[in-house]
Amino acid sequence: MTLTSALLGSYRGRFAPSPSGSLHFGSLIAALASYLDAKANHGTWLVRIEDIDTPRVVKGADSDILRTLEAYGLHWDESVIWQSQRHARYQEILNALLNQQQCYACHCTRKQIKAAGGLYAGHCRSLGLTAEHHALRIAQHCPVYQFNDAIQGLVTVNTELAQEDYIVKRSDGLYAYQLVVVVDDHDQQISHIIRGADLLEPTARQLSLFQQLGWQQPLYGHVPLAVAAPGFKLSKQNHAPAIDNRHPQPALCAALAFLGITVPTALQNAPVTELLAYAITHYQRANVPQKLEVVVQQGTAGYQF
Numbered sequence: 001m002t003l004t005s006a007l008l009g010s011y012r013g014r015f016a017p018s019p020s021g022s023l024h025f026g027s028l029i030a031a032l033a034s035y036l037d038a039k040a041n042h043g044t045w046l047v048r049i050e051d052i053d054t055p056r057v058v059k060g061a062d063s064d065i066l067r068t069l070e071a072y073g074l075h076w077d078e079s080v081i082w083q084s085q086r087h088a089r090y091q092e093i094l095n096a097l098l099n100q101q102q103c104y105a106c107h108c109t110r111k112q113i114k115a116a117g118g119l120y121a122g123h124c125r126s127l128g129l130t131a132e133h134h135a136l137r138i139a140q141h142c143p144v145y146q147f148n149d150a151i152q153g154l155v156t157v158n159t160e161l162a163q164e165d166y167i168v169k170r171s172d173g174l175y176a177y178q179l180v181v182v183v184d185d186h187d188q189q190i191s192h193i194i195r196g197a198d199l200l201e202p203t204a205r206q207l208s209l210f211q212q213l214g215w216q217q218p219l220y221g222h223v224p225l226a227v228a229a230p231g232f233k234l235s236k237q238n239h240a241p242a243i244d245n246r247h248p249q250p251a252l253c254a255a256l257a258f259l260g261i262t263v264p265t266a267l268q269n270a271p272v273t274e275l276l277a278y279a280i281t282h283y284q285r286a287n288v289p290q291k292l293e294v295v296v297q298q299g300t301a302g303y304q305f
Contacts, residue, residue, distance in 0.1 A: 010043065010044070010191065011038060011041045011042065011043025011044065011191055011192055012038075012043060012044045012046065012188065012189050012190050012191045012192070013034050013035075013037060013038035013043055013044070013045050013046070013190065013191070013192045013193070013194060014034065014045065014046040014047065014048055014185070014188065014190050014193065015030065015031045015034045015035065015045070015046075015047050015048075015069075015074075015076075015195075016047070016048040016049075016050045016181070016184075016195075017031070017047075017049065017050065017065050018049075018050045018051065018053065018056065018057075019049055019050075019051050019057050019058060019061035019062040019065060020056045020057060020058055020061060021058055021061055021242075022061065022064050022065070022068065022242035022243075023064075023065055023068045023069070023242065023243055024241060024242060024243060025226055025241075025243055025251060025254070025255065025296065025298070026196065026225065026226040026296075028072065028243050028251060028252075028255050029196070029223060029226055029255045029258050029259065030194075030195050030196045030223065031069060031072075031074055032072075032074070032252070032255045032256070032259065032279075033194045033195075033223045033259055033288070034193075034194040034195065035074050035276075036259070036276075036279055036280060036283040037192060037194045037221070037283070037285065038192065038194075039276075039280045039283075040280050040281075040283045040284075041192075043191075043192070044077045044078065045074075045076060045077055046076055046077060046078050046080075046188060046190070047066070047069065047076040047080050048080065048081050048082075048083070048184060048188070049062045049065070049080060049081070049082045049083065050083050050177075050180075050181070051082055051083055051084045052083040052084065052174065052175055052177065052180050053174065053177070054084070054174065062082070066080065067245065068242075068243065068245050071245040071246075071248050071272075072243075072245075072248045072251075072252055072272055073248075073252075073271075073272035073273050073275070073276045074276075081184070081188070083175075083180055083184065086180070086183075086184070087175065089183060089187070090175045090179060090180055090183055091175075093179065093183050093213070094136060094168065094169060094175075094179070097138070097168070098131065098136075101139065102138065102139050102141065102212060103136050103137060103138050103139055103168055104124065104125055104127075104128075104129070104136065104137060104139060104165075105124065105127075105129035105130060105131045105134035105135070105136060105137075106120075106123070106124040106129070106134055106135045106136070106137045106165075106167075107124060107129060107134050107135075107171075108120065108123055108124060108135075119160050119161065119164055120137070120164055120165060120166075122165055124137070125137075125139065125165065133171065134171055135167050135169060135170055135171040136167065136168050136169040137165040137166060137167055137168065138165055138166055138168050138178075138209065138212070139165060140163055140164065140165050140166070140208065140212075141212055142208045142209075142211035142212045143162040143163045143204075143208055144157060144162055144204040144205075144207045144208045144211070145157050145159060145162050145204075147203065147204060147207055147220070149200070149203075149220055149221055149222055150192075150194070150219055150220065150221030150285055151194075151221040151222055151223060151285055151288050151290060152197065152200065152221075152222050152290060152292070153290065155200060155203075155204075157201070157204040161201070161204075162204055162205075162208070166178055166205055177202075178202065178205050178206060178209065179209070181206060182206050182209045182210060182213070182215075185206075185218055186210070186213070186215045186216075190218050191218055191219065192218055192219050192220075192221070193218045193219070193220050193221070194220075194221045194222075194223065195220075195221075195222060195223070196222065196223060196224075196225050197222040197223065197224055197225050197291075197292045197293065198225055199222065200222045200292070203220050203222070207220075221285065223259065223288055224258075224288075224289050224291045224292060224293050224294045225292065225293040225294070226258065226293075226294060226296040227293045227294065227295055227296065228295070228296065228297075229295065230293065230295065241298070248272055249268060249269055249270070249272070249275065250268075252272060252275055252276075253268050253275065254304075256275070256279050258289075258294065258296070259283070259287070259288050260284070260287030260288050260289065261278075261279050261282050261283060261287070263275060263278065263279075264278075
């Protein structure tokens with residue numbers, strides 16, 4: 001898939017959950033933020049299932065996520081794609097990078113890198129190792145040290161981290177997130193990416209890979225993380241409870257409040273279509289808190305922060 005003149009300049013956003021469990025309140029915020037930003041800008045909103053990390057995939061979680069999005073009125077505009085069905089495309093890009101000597105094989109282990117200080121120092125860059133049974137790393141030619149985030153403002157990246165040759169294919173044969181997300185966003189012609197602030201640091205690498213591949217970069221915006229305590233985000237790994245599909249209004253209203261939209265009392269039990277219609281007309285990026293995290297507590301009255 002390539003960019004077409006008909007879509008250049010149009011807004012195309014996306015929500016890309018990993019099927020490692022059910023959607024929780026933190027993931028609802030990310031989904032809702034990307035949806036509202038797209039719809040408030042008369043854009044298209046897509047859903048992608050990021051199931052490339054197969055050891056973390058929970059059977060049936062993808063279907064559960066899609067049902068939850070529908071229960072909350074978050075309907076996607078085009079067919080859902082699964083990363084696990086796109087291996088040939090990722091390998092095509094890797095082959096091109098290898099042929100252009102823009103990536104290389106590496107035999108360094110995590111233990112070795114940690115012992116050397118935690119950042120990979122390019123040890124294998126000139127060794128000429130064969131790709132088979134080794135990880136592949138990008139030969140970093142386009143480091144990004146700063147970028148303007150649509151919500152967080154100017155973001156400065158650690159210099160050594162920006163310059164690091166990061167992994168694009170793991171030694172176990174799995175394609176790395178940094179590669180596949182850029183290829184997917186390019187192929188789906190994504191123009192705007194609104195997501196959680198836990199992905200703020202990887203954004204610099206994704207911007208650099210867009211540059212290295214000669215592709216148009218999307219605009220990124222990162223909403224605060226919902227955390228149970230400072231530094232302890234709501235996540236599937238931390239066993240955050242699934243949101244309620246049968247009675248979505250309380251969680252939906254709380255997520256809207258998190259994003260700076262106060263729903264009138266008279267609307268709080270309205271159908272999700274009415275709640276979202278109200279939210280679209282009142283959403284503004286400027287009202288989203290310019291923070292990296294917000295402490296959230298779940299009580300009998302719902303989510304509070």
